[in-house]
Amino acid sequence: MGEAIVVTSGKGGVGKTTTTANIGTALALNGFSVCLVDTDIGLRNLDVVMGLENRIIYDLVDVAEGNCRLQQALIKDKRFESLYLLPAAQTKDKDAVAPEQIKELVAELKEQFDYILIDCPAGIEQGYKNAVAGADKAIVVTTPEISSVRDADRIIGLLEKETHVETPRLVVNRIRSHMMKSGESMDVDEIVSILAVDLLGIVADDDHVIKSSNSGEPAALSPKSRASIAYRNIARRLNGESVPLMSLEEDTSMLTRVKKFLGMRG
Amino acid sequence: MAQVRSYVTLKGTKQGLQLLLDDESPFRTLLEQMEKQLNDQKGKLISAKDERLQVMVDAGRRYLNEHDRKELKELLETTFPLDVTEIRSDVVSRKEADALVRKKQMVRMARVIRSGQVLELEGDVILIGDINPGAVLKTTGSIYVLGSLKGVAHAGTDGDVRAVISASFMDPSQLRIAHVVRQPPENEEWRGMFECAYVNDEGSLELERAQKLGVLRPELAGEE
Ligand SMILES: Nc1ncnc2c1ncn2[C@@H]1O[C@H](COP(=O)(O)OP(=O)(O)OP(=O)(O)O)[C@@H](O)[C@H]1O
Ligand SMILES: [Mg+2]
Numbered sequence: 001m002g003e004a005i006v007v008t009s010g011k012g013g014v015g016k017t018t019t020t021a022n023i024g025t026a027l028a029l030n031g032f033s034v035c036l037v038d039t040d041i042g043l044r045n046l047d048v049v050m051g052l053e054n055r056i057i058y059d060l061v062d063v064a065e066g067n068c069r070l071q072q073a074l075i076k077d078k079r080f081e082s083l084y085l086l087p088a089a090q091t092k093d094k095d096a097v098a099p100e101q102i103k104e105l106v107a108e109l110k111e112q113f114d115y116i117l118i119d120c121p122a123g124i125e126q127g128y129k130n131a132v133a134g135a136d137k138a139i140v141v142t143t144p145e146i147s148s149v150r151d152a153d154r155i156i157g158l159l160e161k162e163t164h165v166e167t168p169r170l171v172v173n174r175i176r177s178h179m180m181k182s183g184e185s186m187d188v189d190e191i192v193s194i195l196a197v198d199l200l201g202i203v204a205d206d207d208h209v210i211k212s213s214n215s216g217e218p219a220a221l222s223p224k225s226r227a228s229i230a231y232r233n234i235a236r237r238l239n240g241e242s243v244p245l246m247s248l249e250e251d252t253s254m255l256t257r258v259k260k261f262l263g264m265r266g
Numbered sequence: 267m268a269q270v271r272s273y274v275t276l277k278g279t280k281q282g283l284q285l286l287l288d289d290e291s292p293f294r295t296l297l298e299q300m301e302k303q304l305n306d307q308k309g310k311l312i313s314a315k316d317e318r319l320q321v322m323v324d325a326g327r328r329y330l331n332e333h334d335r336k337e338l339k340e341l342l343e344t345t346f347p348l349d350v351t352e353i354r355s356d357v358v359s360r361k362e363a364d365a366l367v368r369k370k371q372m373v374r375m376a377r378v379i380r381s382g383q384v385l386e387l388e389g390d391v392i393l394i395g396d397i398n399p400g401a402v403l404k405t406t407g408s409i410y411v412l413g414s415l416k417g418v419a420h421a422g423t424d425g426d427v428r429a430v431i432s433a434s435f436m437d438p439s440q441l442r443i444a445h446v447v448r449q450p451p452e453n454e455e456w457r458g459m460f461e462c463a464y465v466n467d468e469g470s471l472e473l474e475r476a477q478k479l480g481v482l483r484p485e486l487a488g489e490e
Contacts, residue, residue, distance in 0.1 A: 146399075150381050153398050157380030194398060194416070196378045 002033075004106045004116040005238070006135035006165070010151030012122030014143045015173040018209060020119040021049040022220040022227075023139075026235035028083035029220065032114040035074065035084045037106070039131040040121040041096060044088035051078060051216020052085050061089035064101040070108055079221065084113070094126045099133035106134025115238075124158060132159070138168035139200060144175055144185040153195055169200035171234065176205045201234035202245060203227050273299035276310055282320050282351075285342075289326035293334060297341060304346060311346050318347045325355040369406050369424075379403055379417065386423075399439060408432070408486075418442070427469075430483060432462035432476050446471045 007020045017040070024036045038046040041061065047053045058073035063086070070086075077083035086109075089096060109116045120131035132138070138159050142152040152170070159168050172188055179185040192199050203209075206227035212219040220231040233243045273296055275286040288296055304311065313319050323338065330338070330353065339350045358366070371389035379385055379393070381400030390407035397403050401417035408429045409421045415433035420442040422429030427444045437457035440449050443464065448471040450457075460476040464483065480487040 150400050153381035153400065157383050160380075193414075194396075196396065 002110045002112070002114045002116055003136045004110060004118060004134050005137040005139060006118040006120050006131050007139045007141060008120035008128065008131060008155055008159075008168075009122065009141040009148070010124065010155040011142075011148045014148050015141050015171075015203070016122075017046050017049055017119050018213060018219075019139065019141050019171055019173065019203075019231075020117050021046060021213075021218045022209075022231035023235050023238065024083060024115070024117045025080075025218040025220040026232045027115050027117075027238070028077070028080040029232070030235060030239070031082070032239075033082040033112070034080075034115045034117065035086060035109050035113040037086045037109070037116060037118045038088035039102065039118055039127060041088045041092055041094050041127065041130075042090065043121065044090050046119050047075075047085060047087045048216065049213045049218065050085055052087075053216075056087050059087045059089040060102075060105070061092045061096045063105060064097040070105065094121070094130070097130055099129050102130045103134040124154065128155075128158075132162055132165065135162075135165050137166045139171055140168045140195075140197070141171045141173050142191065142195075143173055144180060144187070144191060146186065149186060149191055149194060156195060156197060167197060169198045170195060171200050172202045174205040175202055199245070200237055201230055203230040203234075271299075272303070274303050276307065282322065285321050285323045287323065287325050287328065289328040293328075296328075297338070301341065301345060308346075311348065313347075318349045320349045320351050322351055323353045325353060327356050329357040329359065330355050331359075373405070378413075381417075397438075427465040428483060428485070430462050430464045430479060430486070432460075432479065435459055436461035436463075436473070441471060443471055 007016050009016050020036055024034045027034045036046055036050070037060070038044050039060065040046070047056060052075050055075045058068040060073065062068045063070050063073045074084045074086055077085065106116055106118070118131050118135060121127035140152050140155055142148045156168055159165055170192065172191055175188070176185065180187045188199070188202055204226045206219070206225055208222070208225040209219045209227045212222070219225055219228045222228050236243050271288070273288045273291065277284040277286060287300065291299070311319060321342070323342070335353050338353060342348050342350055368388040373387055373389050373391045374394070375391070376394040378395045379397045379401040381398055384402040385404065387405040388407070389405060390410070391403065391405045392410045392412065393403065394412045396413040397411060397415045397417040397419060399416045402420070403409060403417070404420040404423050406422065406424045406426065409419050409431045411419070411433035413433070414435040415438050417438065418440045419431045419438060421431045422444040425444045427446070429443055431441055431443065435457070438450065440447065441463050446465050446469065461473050462476045462479050463471055463473050466472045474482065
């Protein structure tokens with residue numbers, strides 16, 4: 001029996017879809033069977049980031065409305081045998097499905113996959129409620145900006161009310177270490193201290209992420225980029241391994257790396 | 267001859283005139299008899315300077331609801347040259363008693379109050395955790411935060427200016443005590459460790475070291 005993890009943020013455009021695609025890819029890379037579920041009905045793009053857009057025949061709303069079987073709507077990834085996508089409908093409205101239906105659907109997927117990653121739309125309305133309905137765990141994505149952290153806090157408050165969801169964990173995305181160092185953006189410690197939840201990982205702001213999203217090849221596939229390694233580490237932590245927050249997730253010099261290792265602040 | 271039952275007793279005290287009411291007869295009887303007996307003693311109800319007399323009414327062990335209180339006050343003030351300053355009773359309803367208890371209670375909670383959340387409570391609150399930016403905590407009593415206060419805290423919501431707000435780390439976006447509001451000054455650090463906010467004698471909200479609370483609010487000192 002697998003576990004369902006919702007990836008959410010409150011604020012739009014902070015990297016939910018990118019995070020879902022990359023963590024999913026990294027988990028598949030580690031040999032797990034994974035299903036990505038896009039609940040952003042009307043604004044789907046997980047399929048684009050995964051490069052699977054052309055293969056869509058049925059979608060989540062079709063399954064919910066009984067137009068097809070769940071298996072018919074699942075799209076197999078190009079690269080991994082064990083990675084699948086359940087796309088969102090592009091033409092329908094967010095109200096086209098109800099939380100209860102998503103819950104049933106996710107329960108069915110849990111029989112089949114190790115991990116179900118649910119990409120949540122921005123906001124706290126119907127789409128959010130749908131995405132959270134079937135989840136056991138939650139990942140909250142934020143960028144190091146006050147408005148994004150504020151919305152993450154709001155979402156964590158809402159998630160705390162969902163008794164079926166474990167305490168969410170945090171991914172701080174699009175970190176620019178030079179701005180963090182100069183105090184121009186919030187630093188990770190400050191964000192974690194406000195949100196008071198466990199940190200699952202930090203991801204640098206990396207051109208490679210944008211390029212790979214555009215080409216439908218998630219960054220996590222390439223072993224080289226900093227972001228890729230960050231996503232792979234997040235996948236390992238999700239699986240219960242304790243991987244220290246390390247240099248390659250950030251753009252730190254060798255000296256601060258050593259300091260970090262020694263438990264000193266960089 | 268049977269002694270006449272006294273439904274109303276006039277008593278002069280340091281605080282002024284008191285009317286002690288009989289608490290065993292039915293309320294209707296009381297009103298009738300009180301009016302009659304007061305009429306007989308009208309002479310006592312006139313002040314030297316020809317002003318209306320201020321009286322405090324003590325209903326003893328009689329329960330009076332809102333309506334009864336209004337009726338009693340009206341009768342006294344329209345029929346006699348009296349101003350009723352207060353109607354006291356030894357008895358409160360269970361509902362009123364519960365409300366009183368709630369206002370006197372100490373609420374303890376361990377959690378983070380997050381952006382968008384508004385908590386409205388009664389009594390004093392000890393919060394083990396934070397009030398985050400964008401969050402609001404309101405209560406009728408005082409607020410003590412064992413953690414960071416970064417959002418909005420409103421103490422003494424029923425108008426109690428003696429209420430205080432104290433925090434291990436004070437960096438609020440706004441503080442309110444009763445009707446007094448204060449925001450952090452622009453471009454100025456208004457944060458500190460172990461601070462408390464209170465309303466001073468001039469009626470404005472001021473911040474002090476938490477250690478000063480015992481002096482500013484001796485009722486909190488906790489020692490006789
Ligand atoms: N670590 C990163 N480095 C650089 N660019 C990134 C990073 N993460 C995300 N982006 C870019 O930010 C943009 C928004 O990302 P994404 O679509 O994943 O956000 P979202 O939270 O899913 O948005 P929405 O709320 O609209 O669903 C995309 O162009 C993406 O490529
Ligand atoms: Mg998205």
